[in-house]
Amino acid sequence: xxxxxxxxxxxxxxxxxxxxxxxxxxxxxxxxxxxxxxxxxxxxxxxxxxxxxxxxxxxxxxxxxxxxxxxxxxxxxxxxxxxxxxxxxxxxxxxxxxxxxxxxxxxxxxxxxxxxxxxxxxxxxxxxxxxxxxxxxxxxxxxxxxxxxxxxxxxxxxxxxxxxxxxxxxxxxxxxxxxxxxxxxxxxxxxxxxxxxxxxxxxxxxxxxxxxxxxxxxxxxxxxxxxxxxxxxxxxxxxxxxxxxxxxxxxxxxxxxxxxxxxxxxxxxxxxxxxxxxxxxxxxxxxxxxxxxxxxxxxxxxxxxxxxxxxxxxxxxxxxxxxxxxxxxxxxxxxxxxxxxxxxxxxxxxxxxxxxxxxxxxxxxxxxxxxxxxxxxxxxxxxxxxxxxxxxxxxxxxxxxxxxxxxxxxxxxxxxxxxxxxxxxxxxxxxxxxxxxxxxxxxxxxxxxxxxxxxxxxxxxxxxxxxxxxxxxxxxxxxxxxxxxxxxxxxxxxxxxxxxx
Amino acid sequence: xxxxxxxxxxxxxxxxxxxxxxxxxxxxxxxxxxxxxxxxxxxxxxxxxxxxxxxxxxxxxxxxxxxxxxxxxxxxxxxxxxxxxxxxxxxxxxxxxxxxxxxxxxxxxxxxxxxxxxxxxxxxxxxxxxxxxxxxxxxxxxxxxxxxxxxxxxxxxxxxxxxxxxxxxxxxxxxxxxxxxxxxxxxxxxxxxxxxxxxxxxxxxxxxxxxxxxxxxxxxxxxxxxxxxxxxxxxxxxxxxxxxxxxxxxxxxxxxxxxxxxxxxxxxxxxxxxxxxxxxxxxxxxxxxxxxxxxxxxxxxxxxxxxxxxxxxxxxxxxxxxxxxxxxxxxxxxxxxxxxxxxxxxxxxxxxxxx
Numbered sequence: 034x035x036x037x038x039x040x041x042x043x044x045x046x047x048x049x050x051x052x053x054x055x056x057x058x059x060x061x062x063x064x065x066x067x068x069x070x071x072x073x074x075x076x077x078x079x080x081x082x083x084x085x086x087x088x089x090x091x092x093x094x095x096x097x098x099x100x101x102x103x104x105x106x107x108x109x110x111x112x113x114x115x116x117x118x119x120x121x122x123x124x125x126x127x128x129x130x131x132x133x134x135x136x137x138x139x140x141x142x143x144x145x146x147x148x149x150x151x152x153x154x155x156x157x158x159x160x161x162x163x164x165x166x167x168x169x170x171x172x173x174x175x176x177x178x179x180x181x182x183x184x185x186x187x188x189x190x191x192x193x194x195x196x197x198x199x200x201x202x203x204x205x206x207x208x209x210x211x212x213x214x215x216x217x218x219x220x221x222x223x224x225x226x227x228x229x230x231x232x233x234x235x236x237x238x239x240x241x242x243x244x245x246x247x248x249x250x251x252x253x254x255x256x257x258x259x260x261x262x263x264x265x266x267x268x269x270x271x272x273x274x275x276x277x278x279x280x281x282x283x284x285x286x287x288x289x290x291x292x293x294x295x296x297x298x299x300x301x302x303x304x305x306x307x308x309x310x311x312x313x314x315x316x317x318x319x320x321x322x323x324x325x326x327x328x329x330x331x332x333x334x335x336x337x338x339x340x341x342x343x344x345x346x347x348x349x350x351x352x353x354x355x356x357x358x359x360x361x362x363x364x365x366x367x368x369x370x371x372x373x374x375x376x377x378x379x380x381x382x383x384x385x386x387x388x389x390x391x392x393x394x395x396x397x398x399x400x401x402x403x404x405x406x407x408x409x410x411x412x413x414x415x416x417x418x419x420x421x422x423x424x425x426x427x428x429x430x431x432x433x434x435x436x437x438x439x440x441x442x443x444x445x446x447x448x449x450x451x452x453x454x455x456x457x458x459x460x461x462x463x464x465x466x467x468x469x470x471x472x473x474x475x476x477x478x479x480x481x482x483x484x485x486x487x488x489x490x491x492x493x494x495x496x497x498x499x500x501x502x503x504x505x506x507x508x509x510x511x512x513x514x515x516x517x518x519x520x521x522x523x524x525x526x527x528x529x530x531x532x533x534x
Numbered sequence: 535x536x537x538x539x540x541x542x543x544x545x546x547x548x549x550x551x552x553x554x555x556x557x558x559x560x561x562x563x564x565x566x567x568x569x570x571x572x573x574x575x576x577x578x579x580x581x582x583x584x585x586x587x588x589x590x591x592x593x594x595x596x597x598x599x600x601x602x603x604x605x606x607x608x609x610x611x612x613x614x615x616x617x618x619x620x621x622x623x624x625x626x627x628x629x630x631x632x633x634x635x636x637x638x639x640x641x642x643x644x645x646x647x648x649x650x651x652x653x654x655x656x657x658x659x660x661x662x663x664x665x666x667x668x669x670x671x672x673x674x675x676x677x678x679x680x681x682x683x684x685x686x687x688x689x690x691x692x693x694x695x696x697x698x699x700x701x702x703x704x705x706x707x708x709x710x711x712x713x714x715x716x717x718x719x720x721x722x723x724x725x726x727x728x729x730x731x732x733x734x735x736x737x738x739x740x741x742x743x744x745x746x747x748x749x750x751x752x753x754x755x756x757x758x759x760x761x762x763x764x765x766x767x768x769x770x771x772x773x774x775x776x777x778x779x780x781x782x783x784x785x786x787x788x789x790x791x792x793x794x795x796x797x798x799x800x801x802x803x804x805x806x807x808x809x810x811x812x813x814x815x816x817x818x819x820x821x822x823x824x825x826x827x828x829x830x831x832x833x834x835x836x837x838x839x840x841x842x843x844x845x846x847x848x849x850x851x852x853x854x855x856x857x858x859x860x861x862x863x864x865x866x867x868x869x870x871x872x873x874x875x876x877x878x879x880x881x882x883x884x885x886x887x888x889x
Contacts, residue, residue, distance in 0.1 A: 151802070152722065153718050153722075153802050154718075154800055154801060154802040155721060155722060175722075176722065177722070197668060198668050198672070200666055204665075204666070208639070208643070209665070209666075211643070211672075211675075212639060212643050221862055221866075225862045226862070227860070227862040227863065227866075228860070228863075231798070231840065231841065231842065232800040232840040232841070233798040233799045233800050233801075233803075233819055233840065233841045233842070234635065234636060234640070234798060234801075234816065234819045234820070235640070235679075235798050236798075236842065237842045237844070237856045237857035237858075237859060238856060238857075238859050238863060238867060238885070238886070239676055239679070239680055239684075239867060239870065239885070240629070240642055240675060240676050240678060240679050240680075241676065241863065241866065243642055243672050243675035243676055243678070244671055244672050244673065244675065244676045246672065247668050247671070247672050248671055248672075251671075252671075264721075264722055264723060264724050266724065267724055287583040288583075290582075290583045290584075290585060291582060291583045293606060293696035293697075293699070294696075295695065295696070332724065332744070332746075332747065333724055333746065333747060333750055335746035335747075335749075335750060336743075336744050336746045336747050336750075338746070339744060339745065339746050340744065392664045392665075392666040392667055393664070394581070394584050394663070394664065395583065395584055396581075396583060396584065421666065424664070424665050424666045425584075425664055425666065426664075426666035459662075459663060459664075460662070460664055461662050461664055461666075461667040461668075461669045462669050463667075463668050463669045464664075464666035464667065464668065465666055465668055466668075467668050468668070468669060468670065472669070475669075476669065476670065479669055479670075480659075480669075480670060481658070481659075483652070483656050483658050484658045484659060484660065484670075485670075487652070487658055487660075487673070487873070487874070488670050488671050488673065490873035490874070491671050491673065491870065491873055491874075492671070493869070493873065494866055494869035494870040494872070494873045495866055495869075497869070506670065506671070507670060507671075
């Protein structure tokens, strides 16, 4: 016998049902039947993105197939006041594509066409659903590549990269998405066609391209992106250096930069992460090292010869206990294989993990690793670390078992402490994964009320009705006020994952 | 300064935010009582191993670059010094980059964070001091090139880079179309092509990078080597608009009803064939045109190839300085202005009328 639903819940379910019928009817006018999903079993795959701890059932999932349909969906939703959450491949790690329970998830995954590659101008114009790696693959026959290489690049879309201002191992030398995009053509929340940036190097007026990139789907919907392509470097060499002390490794990173070298990539793994990845890829990593640096040089053969020699000299002077330089492409890829497989390797040694993302000044890397070791003892959980050491962007992976009572909670406390330590060291709460929903509370700590209010006002300038991906990125004043009340001493917030409002 | 800003907000009197005044000529007419930012002076905090410098807005650009040079670092986007008193804040607000821009990136590409004073006199900090930072909207980067209409820039954090190990300047006798073809062909090669300028039958290019790259690059591109004693002043004068083309352009403005236009085009756009004197930079992406022809003709020609034209310097600005915005962009601009400067006190009308 089913217990009767409380009256409010029953009424709310009825309202939701009515709203769903209204929205599906409106969208059925502009989309073919197969492009509109609303039955639960069909929309389950859209209930979360890469941040699987947060799930929400969308009202409707729309999968348009033409540009005109995208505009029509946006117009219809705007007319009805329905929230719209754009979604690419759903690989985001901060919940940027988490559905709105009364909203439409607008999937752009079908737009996977490479529209044009201009080899003379060294640009590619691609639809928003094209995978990051697919751009470089298409450019390869021309000796060109698209530089930003987030680790998810085999799956993530360029539209998502634009939303998050994605980086990757090579962004130290080649820049972020921001530095490699010329133009974004798309739609306002009202479904009006709009273009940010230009085919040239700048556009008239305020630099709105710069604010749209990294806006996490809150300001506009990207439909087509024009990116810069670069000539592929002739040669690349990876140098792997072991250090007996994390402080030596941290100092080595600073020394590389102080020597005037900008490596193509400069990554660090700590001992536990090295052990995890060695067990996964068997690349011959030094299991005795307290930290391993991967330092890459690319360019012409003569440049790489000279630069890698300089790198080796700096690493030796910084106290490296072992140095190996790749002698061929296969070896280079093997050196990188562990770093690139940090996530799956961690998944092998722990039932669950929470991947953190923040940035600190480079010089604080060693201090942060030492602080994290102390947090391991305090929270009773292991944490393995990879760093984009070259730009101070860290990815601690907190290992836990969600089946054990309390471990998820302890992992979240551990994570919050890492973020607040990052701010205290002069860094930021998100280096590349974005704020989404995951970092909303941390935004209360990093920004003042005036700053948050200004960013909310900027959002309103693009989306006065507030229906494009509402509730993400910038916390409301009320949310921060409550976080402040619960914020005891070191930012210990019980159950931070529960929505408060 | 906060008090002056609050007074202006209360009274509704416009403020003209001004550093060294080196870019008074640029943009629409400046109106309002001068708010002199040179009081916001002081040394910069430079962390060479962090590749970041944080400088007060009133610091002189020359002083900042000298401080960076002490550690062999620089602003890679090579900002112009149009006057001796150019300030760091003015550099960011004007958003103008120099000869190396197409290789090294723009002002905005190197801007990590700003401290802005709003119309209530409050300080707001956006961005930070690290390059990997996606917390919140990229407000700091939209300040670059905003000509002060969104608030008073009080402090900026910029990414800095080591000065290049080696450099070479080479000259070629080329017609403009051949110069562009050559530049585009070189662009797909692994050459350290940093800057280029074509004018009056001469193409001058600068290679910058590692010793090996510049040596190999010189061997590949050829041309007549220009000694550093002549090359350095050449690029500096080009950067600062003191070389012969720009001097002649100012003369034409003063005596011949001409205007100096800045055309921002796709680098591979064909020659526009407009009447006047033309200097081409950024491998074709920035083209300067000193001409008396009507604004509509210049704008239409730029738009036809996917670019836009700015009336960079001229006596008659009645046709507007910056290219008109599409209706959705204009609406966003108007609402952004409202969001940042609801009283309209900061450099009103400097970018576009009404903003």
